[in-house]
Amino acid sequence: MLDADLRNQLKAYLEKVTQPIELVASLDNGDKSRELEALLKDIASLSGKIGYIRADDDARKPSFAINRVGADVSVRFAGIPMGHEFTSLVLALLQVGGHPSKASQDVIEQVRNLQGSGPDGVLRFETYFSLSCQNCPDVVQALNLMSVLNPNIQHVAIDGALFQDEVEARQVMAVPTVYLNGELFDSGRMSLEQIVARLDTGAADREAGKIKAKSAFDVLVIGGGPAGAAAAIYAARKGIRTGIAAERFGGQVLDTMAIENFISVEHTEGPKMATALEQHVRHYDVDIMNLQRAQKLIPASEPGGLIEVQLANGASLKSRSVVISTGARWRQMNVPGEDQFRNKGVAYCPHCDGPLFKGKRVAVIGGGNSGVEAAIDLTGIVSHVTLIEFDSQLRADDVLQRKLRSLDNVTVVTSGQTTEVIGDGQKVTALVYRDRIGGDSHRVELEGVFVQIGLLPNSEWLKGTLALSPRGEIEVDHYGRTSVPGVFAAGDVTTVPYKQIVIAMGEGSKAALSAFDHLIRTSAPVEVAAVEMA
Known part of the structure; x- marks a missing residue:
């Protein structure tokens, strides 16, 4: 063996x-x-x-x-x-x-x-x-x-x-x-x-109590993906009080199968990289608060004052500057049946769940690189794949499209709008899509639906506080500054184009450097200020 x-x-x-x-x-x-x-x-x-x-x-x-x-x-x-x-x-x-x-x-x-x-x-x-x-x-x-x-x-x-x-x-x-x-x-x-x-x-209440007792930070990073990890490391290396609060350390990298375009590393896998990110952050004096979801941002009441981040567990954190790097998540179809049959036939990770559909019929929703790659992978496991793309043509790279069309157990549907996922109460049994050109509805009998239609920024908690783009991304300038003084942002949650790990890391580092520049141009660091007040 x-x-x-x-x-x-x-x-x-x-x-x-x-x-x-x-x-x-x-x-x-x-x-x-x-x-x-x-x-x-x-x-x-x-x-x-x-x-x-x-x-x-x-x-x-x-x-x-x-x-x-x-x-x-x-x-x-x-x-x-x-x-x-x-x-x-x-x-x-x-x-x-x-x-x-x-x-x-x-x-x-x-x-x-x-x-x-x-x-x-x-x-x-x-x-x-x-x-x-x-x-x-x-x-x-x-x-x-x-x-x-x-x-x-x-x-x-x-x-x-x-x-x-x-x-x-x-x-x-x-x-x-x-x-x-x-x-x-x-x-x-x-x-x-x-x-x-x-x-x-009782763990959540105990953790909330610990967080409430924490003193203010100089730089507080919200989000533990590549951008957040880079920001925490760059801030900590400046010798200032740094904290990082993350709903799950590693972020979307944890859901990534193979990484082959991270410069100097020919191949790695998402969970392995996520572990390395956390280990690197722990090498520095960073207060890591995992399993913490940010719920509200309260800007400083005066220039140089403390910014507050309220958490879902009821606790709050305060800091002189904040770097937001909450990333993005898989976009949903938002059609009837999707939520009802999640994990009962509706899936978002073909690598993880594909083997469970061996010999069955599935659909892949989305004709970009992710969708076409998912369809290609699944053809070796399932009996038939129906790929449905909203646009009039597939958007994946040509090499992927050629590979897809060479397979004999794939049906490609363009100009198709998924309108409903149907099931028997226990599992998915069919999918309905509408022909956007002719207007007719079509029912596809199947057992699984893999959704691959892009990302949605994790920024809902910031609406009304920061300037967001029409897509919900945090608007930042080339320093990573947001519309609120002292608040910076980096990674997939921002308007920076090209959602890539290597770009997110660079943007996180830049945001931390910008936050440090903001600090030295405002008041003294938290710990020094506390001594002077005493």
């Missing part, structure tokens, strides 16, 4: 295992069971602290547990965790084997104190993933770690492509999808902190 390079890398990692572990397999006579057994034996051969046995004691086959010998610590996978989940496998081996997690001590203590509300107090999680999903590993790794830290938590990660009967029975149409004690818990990317916050009902 493992090539020589991967074996050598894994062997080096497994040297960090300090406590003996055992791989316990449940197999049948299928090809996938043979593949899994070969993988597990391969892993066991790389370390004297790892053993392998076949027990066939689990209903899901192929599956296996990673157990700490002599302790109630275990992680289970149903399937073969390769692809994006190979990292999840490696981390599970290390953590069950006693290697400490890099999670913050506060979060670790939160996890250890969690307990279920049922009679036995156990939280039983099941996560459905696909090997091509870049969002799934965060969820799988978070729940695996929780099951290692707390004996009241159990987790099994399930490859939906191998257990189609379960996927069909539970109507799982998006990954990752998580069940808790047999009931749907949530679907989509979640961090360890987000999962713990859902389970620890």
Whole structure:
């Protein structure tokens, strides 16, 4: 199963295992069971602290547990965790084997104190993933770690492509999808902190209390994507008090599959880059406040005064300058049925959810690069793709259009306006579009709809406070200044053209430098001013 390079890398990692572990397999006579057994034996051969046995004691086959010998610590996978989940496998081996997690001590203590509300107090999680999903590993790794830290938590990660009967029975149409004690818990990317916050009902109030007690910042960055990370780093390097509040650190980069145009890096993946961004910010003296959504901006009441940002949890932050970098999100069709059948056939990530539609009929909405790339990717998985573009012609690059038209299981519809998503109450069954030229409506029988129609700036909370373009983007000048003194903006939320990671980083750096220039031309830094007033 493992090539020589991967074996050598894994062997080096497994040297960090300090406590003996055992791989316990449940197999049948299928090809996938043979593949899994070969993988597990391969892993066991790389370390004297790892053993392998076949027990066939689990209903899901192929599956296996990673157990700490002599302790109630275990992680289970149903399937073969390769692809994006190979990292999840490696981390599970290390953590069950006693290697400490890099999670913050506060979060670790939160996890250890969690307990279920049922009679036995156990939280039983099941996560459905696909090997091509870049969002799934965060969820799988978070729940695996929780099951290692707390004996009241159990987790099994399930490859939906191998257990189609379960996927069909539970109507799982998006990954990752998580069940808790047999009931749907949530679907989509979640961090360890987000999962713990859902389970620890008092966490939000405690965090709000901590935020309220914070003193004012010199530079406060709102948003944790490439622009926000760059702004925080550039501000912190000036030696001034810097904070960053983000709804999710990494932003839309977390939803990006492959990045091949970030100069000097030939290839990387979004989640990997997001982790690197956060690690780089943490290298500096930056107060990072994650899982915080900005709700209102209150400009300073006088020149050089403090700007206030109110958060959704009721707390407020104050700062002498603010850099807004809240980015953008996938644009929705806003048609009947879209919200009702989200994650029940309506999806926004073909890489993540495509494998769940194997052999089925799907539509892709949008004829730009993203839409055509999605259609091309899906043709290798699904039985048929109908691509619907509002314009009279596709807008994707010529090379992509040629590739698309060379495929025999694609129908391209131009001048088509999607008007409704239809379902049976449980899942999508059809889509209706209107011919913008002839006016006729057409119904397409299908099981999935992938929406790829561009981005919408995350700026609703700023309406009436800052000058926004007709598209909702924050209007900025070439210094990153907004219409409000002391407030700067950068990245995909602004009017700067070309929504690219490398551009967002440059704009974030520029905004921070402009904020610093603003500070030195107004009053003294917050901490100095506080000393003088004392």
